Amino acid sequence: MKGQHWVRLLPLALLIVLGLAGLRGTVGTPRWDGPLHRDGIAVGLVLEVVFAVLAVLTLRRQRSAQQGLVVRKLRMTLLSVLSVGAVAVAVVMLLSLKLHFLNRPVKLPPQPPPRPGATPTRRPPVKAPAPLFHIPVAVLLYALLVLALLAAIAASIWWARRLRPSVGPREDAFIVEDSGDLREAVESGRSALRTVDDARAAIIACYLAMERSLADRGTARGLADTPDELLSRARARGVVRGTAAARLTALFYEARFSSHPLGPGQRDAAEQALDELAAALAEEKAEPEAAGAGT
Amino acid sequence: MTSPDETAQLCKAIVDELERAVVGRRRTLELVLIGILAGHHVLLEDLPGLGKTLIARSFARVLGLDFARIQFTPDLLPSDVVGAPLYDQRSAEMVFRPGPVFTQLLLADEINRTPPKTQAALLEAMGEGQVSVDGLTRKLPEPFIVLATDNPIEYEGTYELPEAQLDRFGMRLRLGYLSAGDETDMLRRRVDRAAENVDLNPVTTPAGVLAMRESLERVEVTPDLLEYVVAIVTATRRDAQVQIGASPRGGLALVQLARGQALLSQRDYVVPDDIKQVAVPALAHRITLRPELWVRQVSADEVMTKLLASVATPRTDPARAVTG
Structure with missing residues (x-):
């Protein structure tokens, strides 16, 4: 029974580690510039992993357990939320990339070669035109990640309560615990x-x-x-x-x-x-x- | 007084004789007999033509009981069931004319076809073994057994039995179709005997039935088996799929029926298997499922079977409380 408790806590621990890693931006810090910066992608990827793990766990439990109607409905709702979340994160990431490419700095015309003898004068740098609008991608992703973590914790607590051995008997429990020779x-x-x-x-x-x-x-x-x-x-x-x-x-x-x-x-x-x-x-x-x- | 051993032998003889007429339904016959031994009324629920009336008639014959049949219809009145006072011109007095309920084995055919008022007329008779008409209470003959049938398919023109009345039936049985082999056997027997009905022989008498009932009281039930019964009944009240669980009357019925099952198994003590074997017919009709389960056509029998698979049986070693 103790082993089963550890197995139940493992996904939660994994999710928390992944979440913290995502928040710190330490998972594979990509080094490119742009509105995504370095940890936008990391947070997005962590979110996708979190959603995928939760979805797999939910699907496995749905197949193995024979639960009542309400539990099954709750599982279906959870699956739907996870699917929508995964799609939403993917869309936000793709949209951000798209915006990033749309808002590339405008190429400046080639400058004429400096004339000999002429003292070079410092020109003010030409600024790229400001982006049309700005989406706070990182903030959105961080918010989604926090929400996913909270949902994962709530789901884990709910599962742990449901799976806690009740006062009544369990089918898989056996009377003879010691199995001697x-x-x-x-x-x-x-x-x-x-x-x-x-x-x-x-x-x-x-x-x-x-x-x-x-x-x-x-x-x-x-x-x-x-x-x-x-x-x-x-x-x-x-x-x-x-x-x-x-x-x-x-x-x-x-x-x-x-x-x-x-x-x-x-x-x-x-x-x-x-x-x-x-x-x-x-x-x-x-x-x-x-x-x-x-x- | 008949000893449990003698009752067990008699039970076997009764079922053997009944099987001459009712083919392929030994378990159903055993359950009805258990219900009769436990002093309960039995509800037979299934489609027409599956042998419900034949079972009732055969029991009356083999047990040596008076038999009456009421075909319940929408226009049946309570007085048609229990009887009514009539004016006797010769004596110039009101004389009570007993209804068909004054019998020993009553077949209440298609009981759900009559309005609740008439159904309720049977309540006192079934519960108390007596009938009150015009302020006078009249005892019914003993034993008084009601074998009722209802048709679970048709809803138009039927009145579902209220919970209070369902609770008065000790058990509800569903017959189901015969297997192909049994059905062929039934047809073959009919052709061989060249007659409509089988002439059954009485195996016992009304007094014998009462003596068998008394012997049931001498069947042992250990305290942990009583706790097991309570655990089953409690489980029906706590299950998420059940809106209303079994009543304490259900627990009482389960104990008596388990004693009957023990007798049929030639024992004078109850074992957990006896309780399990009669728990579904004894309790399934006493629970009310949540409405969403009706839509999904989950039956109370299925829910009860599932519940039984989750309630702990008494431990192997009574000295060890937990691990047996």
């Missing part, structure tokens, strides 16, 4: 059977061991899963074969959800099921290893 899990079930006097507790421990071993094999129980659903999933994935797991699950249900007195017969049945399961899982594990050694 398969043998260790089964052995813990056996030791529970040997050491725990209470048949009910022993059967539950046995089932718990099976659940851990299934988690080790890549079939962990989701928070909203029932033991039978877990078993079906394990069967569908080919992790479980035979009837041992089903018998152990049925015994677990009885031990866990009834107050019947459970006798040694049920305890023995649980032990036998666990043994069969361990043997089957070990056999299954050995098969690919043997195949690997043979090749």
